[in-house]
Amino acid sequence: MSEQPVKSPPTRKPRAGDQFELDIVAFDGRGRGTAQRDGYHFTVRRAAPGATVRAMVLRRRGANIEAVALEKLAAGPKAVEPVCAHFGACGGCSLQDLAYSEQLAGLRALVERSFTSRLSTPFELHDVIPAPATTRYRNKMEFTFSARRWIAPGEPENAPNGFALGMHAAGVHGKVVDIYGCSIQARVADEILATVRELSVARALPPWDPKLHTGLLRYLVIRHAGSSSEVLVNLVTSDEAPDVIDPFVREIVARHPTITTFLQNVNSRPADTAIGDPGRERVLFGGGVIRERILGLEFELSAGSFFQTNSVQAERLFEIVREECALTGGETVYDLYCGTGTIALILSAAAREVIGFEIVSSSVADARANALRNGIGNVRFVEGDALDGLATEGLPAPDVVVVDPPRAGLHKKVLPRLAALGARRIVYVSCHHPAAAEDARVLESLGWRVERVRPIDMFPHTPHVECVITLVPQSAS
Ligand SMILES: C[S@@+](CC[C@H](N)C(=O)[O-])C[C@H]1O[C@@H](n2cnc3c(N)ncnc32)[C@H](O)[C@@H]1O
Numbered sequence: 232m233s234e235q236p237v238k239s240p241p242t243r244k245p246r247a248g249d250q251f252e253l254d255i256v257a258f259d260g261r262g263r264g265t266a267q268r269d270g271y272h273f274t275v276r277r278a279a280p281g282a283t284v285r286a287m288v289l290r291r292r293g294a295n296i297e298a299v300a301l302e303k304l305a306a307g308p309k310a311v312e313p314v315c316a317h318f319g320a321c322g323g324c325s326l327q328d329l330a331y332s333e334q335l336a337g338l339r340a341l342v343e344r345s346f347t348s349r350l351s352t353p354f355e356l357h358d359v360i361p362a363p364a365t366t367r368y369r370n371k372m373e374f375t376f377s378a379r380r381w382i383a384p385g386e387p388e389n390a391p392n393g394f395a396l397g398m399h400a401a402g403v404h405g406k407v408v409d410i411y412g413c414s415i416q417a418r419v420a421d422e423i424l425a426t427v428r429e430l431s432v433a434r435a436l437p438p439w440d441p442k443l444h445t446g447l448l449r450y451l452v453i454r455h456a457g458s459s460s461e462v463l464v465n466l467v468t469s470d471e472a473p474d475v476i477d478p479f480v481r482e483i484v485a486r487h488p489t490i491t492t493f494l495q496n497v498n499s500r501p502a503d504t505a506i507g508d509p510g511r512e513r514v515l516f517g518g519g520v521i522r523e524r525i526l527g528l529e530f531e532l533s534a535g536s537f538f539q540t541n542s543v544q545a546e547r548l549f550e551i552v553r554e555e556c557a558l559t560g561g562e563t564v565y566d567l568y569c570g571t572g573t574i575a576l577i578l579s580a581a582a583r584e585v586i587g588f589e590i591v592s593s594s595v596a597d598a599r600a601n602a603l604r605n606g607i608g609n610v611r612f613v614e615g616d617a618l619d620g621l622a623t624e625g626l627p628a629p630d631v632v633v634v635d636p637p638r639a640g641l642h643k644k645v646l647p648r649l650a651a652l653g654a655r656r657i658v659y660v661s662c663h664h665p666a667a668a669e670d671a672r673v674l675e676s677l678g679w680r681v682e683r684v685r686p687i688d689m690f691p692h693t694p695h696v697e698c699v700i701t702l703v704p705q706s707a708s
Pocket residue numbers: 537538539567568569570571572573574588589590591594615616617618635636637638
């Protein structure tokens with residue numbers, strides 16, 4: 232490995248270990264800095280736009296080079312001090328050292344590229360709506376227990392590394408950074424995190440080893456509803472082990488009167504997920520759910536149900552969805568991938584009927600309970616795969632369809648069915664714009680046109696951005 236940056240263009244193709252001085256111009260969809268040099272396109276971990284860095288090549292594929300910044304030679308004009316002590320090591324917030332206005336501009340550029348590179352007709356692209364709060368905005372965090380702690384640079388090589396409770400280390404597979412406070416979650420959640428770590432170690436409860444598939448403690452999920460101040464804690468373990476888990480949980484609850492419910496889910500599979508095995512959830516304290524208010528409606532959330540992770544900004548997101556649906560009161564609306572029914576219930580006041588489709592049965596149960604709780608009668612929820620739901624006999628045809636699929640986007644068999652439903656508009660809510668843009672490209676080939684894309688920042692300091700995409704039939708143009 233050369234000690235100094237390469238000052239002049241190399242006479243051979245760059246290879247792993249080579250060092251370059253790079254001017255970072257933008258960030259990519261994974262939060263890595265990007266730079267151009269000597270005909271190569273670099274993506275650089277730990278490098279913010281505007282900075283000049285000394286970077287080391289990790290790998291090259293053709294003209295694309297992945298690199299990691301070793302040293303910041305000059306900070307850019309838009310550089311800011313990161314708010315979190317774990318910035319850089321933690322794989323969570325990769326943009327914290329970039330001014331928020333620049334984060335928003337970079338997100339807009341990413342969205343623009345996703346859609347313009349795939350669509351053939353022009354569309355209206357709005358600026359990214361900023362989040363009102365850029366810290367303490369998340370209502371849910373998921374921390375991983377691990378028997379393989381990430382050792383920070385500067386720590387002795389033989390430092391104890393057999394226990395960690397935190398986030399996956401940035402760019403390091405299989406290691407977890409011990410997190411002592413997370414600046415994007417509620418303070419009460421920081422306090423609970425600290426207690427769970429302290430008591431896990433004091434009671435010598437073994438953390439999960441992701442390689443050996445041994446250990447008891449797997450994940451700690453903390454959900455905090457800002458409107459009700461209720462807190463749900465979900466401990467995911469590899470086994471029930473009530474003899475050790477029950478007294479452990481009792482002590483955590485005793486120390487934190489803020490916790491309103493505590494659950495245990497068992498994931499006995501090797502799969503790296505905080506979702507428990509079916510039928511293996513135990514409610515160890517409280518009623519198993521918490522309540523959150525969004526746009527005047529009350530929602531009950533259980534441990535396994537999807538709910539927008541930024542409640543304050545979710546209100547703005549759902550207002551935009553409502554605006555884009557442009558309902559007049561007489562419409563039938565489909566809400567595909569409806570989760571706990573948030574969008575369906577919010578739209579119900581302006582529609583004749585809303586029909587939600589959702590695959591997770593606990594979410595469907597929550598959605599039905601949420602309709603009852605809010606006294607809403609013109610909604611119904613169909614449980615099952617959206618693909619099968621669309622073929623359900625006897626459902627009225629929709630005037631407007633809202634889709635809010637998981638990150639991967641719509642199943643390729645859903646697209647033609649969606650296109651052929653005869654709706655007058657599709658409002659597509661997406662947390663992953665490349666997948667949404669790809670689906671929009673297919674819908675374009677099936678007779679639809681993207682009218683507008685409205686990005687909204689639900690996840691400050693990350694390269695993720697939510698988008699509301701409105702599509703209309705080409706025949707309506
Ligand atoms: C991004 S969430 C949207 C939830 C809801 N719209 C909200 O904002 O709260 C996606 C939802 O799709 C559900 N889902 C995933 N695959 C599905 C499928 N094949 N059919 C129906 N629902 C599915 C998930 O369980 C999850 O609730």
